[in-house]
Amino acid sequence: MSKPKVAFFDFTSCEGCQLNKLNFENDLLDMLKLVDIVEFREAMDNRADEYDIAFIEGSISSPTCVERIHDIRRRTKILVALGQCAVSGGINAMKNDQPSEWVRETVYGEDKYLFPSLPAMPVSAVVKVDYEIRGCPMSPPEYLHVLKSLLLGRKPELKDYAVCVECKLKENECVLDKGMFCLGPVTRAGCEAICPSFGQYCTGCRGPVSDLNKDGAVNMLKAHGFSEAEAIKRMKMFNTNDLEKTISWGAK
Amino acid sequence: MSRDLSIDVHHITRVEGHGNIVVDMKNGELRKAQLDIVEPPRFFEAMMKGRSFHEAAIITSRICGICSLGHQMTSLKATEAALGLELSEQTIKLRKLLVHGSTFQSNVLHALFLATPDFLNVGSVFPLVETHKEVVLAALRLKRLANEMGEIISGRAVHPISCVPGGFTQIPTEDKLKYLKEQLETQGLKDVAFVAEVLKSLAGEIPVFKRETEYISVYSDEEYGLYDGQICSSDSGLYPVEDYLSVTNEFVVAHSSSKHARFNRSSYMVGALARFNNSHKLLKPEARDLAASLGLVAPNFNPYMITVAQVVEVLHCVLDSIDLLDDLLTTGLKQEKPNQQPTKYGRGIATTEVPRGILFHDYTYNRQGIIEAANCIIPTGQNLANIDDDMKKLVPEILDQGKDTITKKLEMLVRAYDPCISCSVHMLDVEFVE
Ligand code: SF4
Ligand code: SF4
Ligand code: SF4
Numbered sequence: 001m002s003k004p005k006v007a008f009f010d011f012t013s014c015e016g017c018q019l020n021k022l023n024f025e026n027d028l029l030d031m032l033k034l035v036d037i038v039e040f041r042e043a044m045d046n047r048a049d050e051y052d053i054a055f056i057e058g059s060i061s062s063p064t065c066v067e068r069i070h071d072i073r074r075r076t077k078i079l080v081a082l083g084q085c086a087v088s089g090g091i092n093a094m095k096n097d098q099p100s101e102w103v104r105e106t107v108y109g110e111d112k113y114l115f116p117s118l119p120a121m122p123v124s125a126v127v128k129v130d131y132e133i134r135g136c137p138m139s140p141p142e143y144l145h146v147l148k149s150l151l152l153g154r155k156p157e158l159k160d161y162a163v164c165v166e167c168k169l170k171e172n173e174c175v176l177d178k179g180m181f182c183l184g185p186v187t188r189a190g191c192e193a194i195c196p197s198f199g200q201y202c203t204g205c206r207g208p209v210s211d212l213n214k215d216g217a218v219n220m221l222k223a224h225g226f227s228e229a230e231a232i233k234r235m236k237m238f239n240t241n242d243l244e245k246t247i248s249w250g251a252k
Numbered sequence: 253m254s255r256d257l258s259i260d261v262h263h264i265t266r267v268e269g270h271g272n273i274v275v276d277m278k279n280g281e282l283r284k285a286q287l288d289i290v291e292p293p294r295f296f297e298a299m300m301k302g303r304s305f306h307e308a309a310i311i312t313s314r315i316c317g318i319c320s321l322g323h324q325m326t327s328l329k330a331t332e333a334a335l336g337l338e339l340s341e342q343t344i345k346l347r348k349l350l351v352h353g354s355t356f357q358s359n360v361l362h363a364l365f366l367a368t369p370d371f372l373n374v375g376s377v378f379p380l381v382e383t384h385k386e387v388v389l390a391a392l393r394l395k396r397l398a399n400e401m402g403e404i405i406s407g408r409a410v411h412p413i414s415c416v417p418g419g420f421t422q423i424p425t426e427d428k429l430k431y432l433k434e435q436l437e438t439q440g441l442k443d444v445a446f447v448a449e450v451l452k453s454l455a456g457e458i459p460v461f462k463r464e465t466e467y468i469s470v471y472s473d474e475e476y477g478l479y480d481g482q483i484c485s486s487d488s489g490l491y492p493v494e495d496y497l498s499v500t501n502e503f504v505v506a507h508s509s510s511k512h513a514r515f516n517r518s519s520y521m522v523g524a525l526a527r528f529n530n531s532h533k534l535l536k537p538e539a540r541d542l543a544a545s546l547g548l549v550a551p552n553f554n555p556y557m558i559t560v561a562q563v564v565e566v567l568h569c570v571l572d573s574i575d576l577l578d579d580l581l582t583t584g585l586k587q588e589k590p591n592q593q594p595t596k597y598g599r600g601i602a603t604t605e606v607p608r609g610i611l612f613h614d615y616t617y618n619r620q621g622i623i624e625a626a627n628c629i630i631p632t633g634q635n636l637a638n639i640d641d642d643m644k645k646l647v648p649e650i651l652d653q654g655k656d657t658i659t660k661k662l663e664m665l666v667r668a669y670d671p672c673i674s675c676s677v678h679m680l681d682v683e684f685v686e
Contacts, residue, residue: 013317014314014315014316014317014320015316015317015318016314016316016317016318016320016410016411017317018317019317019318019410020317020410022361022395023395023396023399023409023410029381029388029389029392032378032381037378040376090314091299091311091314094299094311095295095298095299136314136411137317137408137410137411181306194407194408194413195407195413197407198406198407198408198413198414198421198422199414199420199421199422200407200413200414200416200421200422203310230304233302233303234307237307237310237311
């Protein structure tokens with residue numbers, strides 16, 4: 001059997017997810033034995049026509065992005081959204097929440113009408129996405145799990161419970177008890193609660209759990225001394241699109 | 253010589269982000285030789301408005317994964333300057349270690365994985381896994397070690413976790429720091445020496461080209477300028493960081509979605525070679541010797557030598573990290589909490605050398621600790637005018653070499669600057685009219 005053809009593409013992003021994937025220094029050479037990397041502009045000159053698996057990093061945020069992603073979808077068997085920018089629009093979507101007039105004016109001043117731009121969208125808003133690897137940056141163990149599953153022809157298992165579960169298992173001191181903010185109770189696990197494990201609050205970078213209880217989340221944060229507006233603002237850092245899509249959040 | 257030449261490298265590879273090289277010559281007259289930047293905009297400055305001081309570094313880190321540590325450091329320092337937050341010596345030492353780790357990780361990645369394939373005439377590092385396995389392994393080990401420094405001290409090498417305004421949310425254990433020190437002293441130094449030998453053997457492949465320009469970098473009297481210092485211009489001397497706008501003078505050009513910059517000349521260079529030219533006397537003696545043995549003598553006016561300067565810096569960073577770890581371990585680590593009690597509110601400006609050059613963040617906070625205005629000036633944007641000027645001098649000099657060679661040399665030139673295009677378009681978009 002020939003090795004599966006794998007390709008990596010970047011759209012509007014910080015390329016941190018792609019970089020993170022190069023950070024498996026110890027496994028990188030072994031991985032190369034299993035797959036054939038046919039396109040990866042950041043690292044190589046080659047280009048290919050067809051792929052078995054295409055990993056997409058970044059949001060769709062310009063007309064050119066829309067064209068490129070349709071083209072890739074046509075040529076790949078499996079399409080995986082890599083990282084929160086691709087999965088939900090991630091941090092790029094913060095600008096969607098502000099009046100676009102104002103955003104453009106802030107940046108371009110009186111030349112604002114010269115420059116059309118789209119809201120930052122997830123890849124799934126434009127083409128079918130087969131699998132998602134969440135996180136900003138994507139979590140390396142999850143990436144390895146998805147890659148291995150796909151190579152074995154299995155369906156990857158992704159988690160849909162809260163970061164708090166992983167955090168408790170690691171026996172971390174809860175940062176809420178230290179007077180800090182935390183989005184662990186409403187954020188999807190899979191990162192092994194890495195931020196609270198380093199004493200920092202969870203910023204919700206993996207997106208909300210699917211059965212998000214908005215009122216419960218806001219009340220919990222209020223009980224810890226954060227205003228509703230502040231709670232919502234912080235939840236939106238990585239999740240503007242999710243929150244706008246699933247629930248009407250009122251206060252902007 | 254009179255001839256026509258048209259080159260269009262659409263989305264140059266082995267650089268971070270999307271850019272095109274465009275050369276247009278008619279009847280021997282060079283009409284165009286430039287790097288077009290075509291990355292979509294990301295509007296970070298607009299996103300920063302209304303955010304609290306706890307969030308600033310988390311957001312700006314996402315301007316660029318490769319430079320995320322540098323953005324965080326600069327962001328934190330700007331916030332600390334605005335809010336009057338004092339730092340402990342321990343915090344500064346740990347941060348310097350992080351800057352060293354991210355500098356040498358990025359320099360290794362660029363010099364060995366992105367630039368070296370050109371010297372060996374292959375299109376990527378992957379064929380080298382077969383032909384030059386030992387080099388690839390040494391580079392991977394160095395990269396791993398640098399990432400481990402990031403992971404141990406800040407939780408994660410890409411988008412660090414525990415660095416916050418005023419300090420760290422968690423202090424690494426002494427055992428882990430001891431481990432890092434041992435690794436750096438043994439395998440680390442060995443691998444740097446090996447990588448340097450390999451680069452020496454490839455010295456003949458580095459194109460010879462000379463164009464003197466202005467070199468701008470962070471400068472400090474006490475150490476090779478990386479973590480903090482004043483702004484230094486090779487043309488006109490030192491400036492306080494608060495004067496950064498009069499140094500960078502950003503301007504919009506039609507062929508780039510990232511702004512360009514100029515100071516005393518039509519363009520200036522930032523990055524490893526600019527740092528080397530301005531601060532070479534402050535390198536560790538071993539790193540100075542290495543530079544000399546690789547044919548790098550200050551001032552050097554060949555942009556292709558940036559790669560060599562990067563490797564010299566790798567050795568410097570490894571050696572200085574060992575010293576910093578030594579200091580920290582001798583004093584013993586204190587379990588201190590970050591200092592997050594603002595003593596004032598207002599404007600804060602900070603600069604750090606990130607691998608690709610001098611970076612500025614500038615924030616204004618209101619009395620609630622919320623950002624009212626933000627500005628970031630990115631190294632790649634500052635280099636763009638210089639890259640165009642290099643191309644305009646280089647193309648006529650190598651016209652007799654055939655289109656393929658010219659194209660390759662231009663690609664190598666752009667790659668030498670290690671441009672980070674996502675960073676450079678953090679805010680601006682311009683539509684192109686051909
Ligand atoms: S998800 Fe985060 S780390 Fe990944 S590309 Fe987007 S901003 Fe970068
Ligand atoms: S620190 Fe955050 S993630 Fe961990 S238990 Fe507390 S609320 Fe949950
Ligand atoms: S703890 Fe929260 S912010 Fe940190 S990686 Fe996990 S989901 Fe993202």
